[in-house]
Amino acid sequence: MTLDPRDRMIVALDLPGVEQAQAMVSQLGEAVTFYKVGYQLTYAGGLDFAKRLIGSGKKVFMDLKLHDIGNTVSRGVESIAGMGATFLTVHAYPQTMRAAVEGRGTSGLRILAVTVLTSYDEADMKDAGYAYGVKDLISLRARQAHEIGIDGLVCSPEEAATLRPIAADKMVLVTPGVRPAGADAGDQKRIMTPGRAIREGADYLVVGRPITAASDPKAAAEAIVAEITEAKSQ
Numbered sequence: 084m085t086l087d088p089r090d091r092m093i094v095a096l097d098l099p100g101v102e103q104a105q106a107m108v109s110q111l112g113e114a115v116t117f118y119k120v121g122y123q124l125t126y127a128g129g130l131d132f133a134k135r136l137i138g139s140g141k142k143v144f145m146d147l148k149l150h151d152i153g154n155t156v157s158r159g160v161e162s163i164a165g166m167g168a169t170f171l172t173v174h175a176y177p178q179t180m181r182a183a184v185e186g187r188g189t190s191g192l193r194i195l196a197v198t199v200l201t202s203y204d205e206a207d208m209k210d211a212g213y214a215y216g217v218k219d220l221i222s223l224r225a226r227q228a229h230e231i232g233i234d235g236l237v238c239s240p241e242e243a244a245t246l247r248p249i250a251a252d253k254m255v256l257v258t259p260g261v262r263p264a265g266a267d268a269g270d271q272k273r274i275m276t277p278g279r280a281i282r283e284g285a286d287y288l289v290v291g292r293p294i295t296a297a298s299d300p301k302a303a304a305e306a307i308v309a310e311i312t313e314a315k316s317q
């Protein structure tokens with residue numbers, strides 16, 4: 084996939100409100116082309132803000148991680164499909180994924196299935212009652228997503244190399260859990276540096292706090308794009 088390295092970085096706008104999100108977008112300027120809007124901002128006026136971002140020429144990933152009975156998921160996805168976002172997440176349960184694919188129809192919205200959250204390690208999987216470990220569950224869910232016609236997977240960069248053969252050129256690999264060398268992991272448990280994530284086969288990197296909480300967010304974003312560029316040139 085030929086993409087400008089800048090377009091491979093998706094900045095998570097996990098901020099308390101539209102005012103803070105707008106200030107961050109203004110500060111980042113041309114350094115960032117792709118934003119992710121998740122729970123925090125969506126429930127604080129973020130849907131209209133996301134539409135305005137799209138109107139201003141930025142790409143938007145709605146990280147709503149839908150999971151409900153099929154009819155509710157389909158109808159929810161139909162509503163989102165009209166807003167012009169590029170990506171929308173659902174949890175990677177077969178019923179939910181089928182409903183999402185039905186709801187997106189022939190719109191340009193691409194559905195991403197969240198395999199196993201990057202804040203989970205093996206102990207968390209057990210704690211949540213899963214019989215599978217991370218590696219087996221992400222592989223199972225990736226195969227199911229492929230069969231159902233999902234457009235991409237959300238996984239840790241640690242799993243990009245394992246999932247690439249399943250995703251082939253049909254599904255993009257979108258990876259949160261990205262931390263520049265020496266950065267605080269926070270609640271992320273399956274992490275990798277930006278350069279290594281790209282070398283392992285990630286198509287898009289999702290980065291939040293390492294940029295939005297940096298003393299100079301624009302410089303932090305530019306440094307990540309430089310790492311992506313370097314990794315792509317190898």
Ligand SMILES: O=c1ccn([C@@H]2O[C@H](COP(=O)(O)O)[C@@H](O)[C@H]2O)c(=O)[nH]1
Nearest residue numbers: 095121199200201259260289290291292
């Ligand atoms: O498995 C997942 C799925 C989604 N996310 C989201 O990505 C960002 C990561 O933010 P950081 O500040 O860089 O940790 C955040 O919005 C999550 O909701 C994820 O981390 N892992």
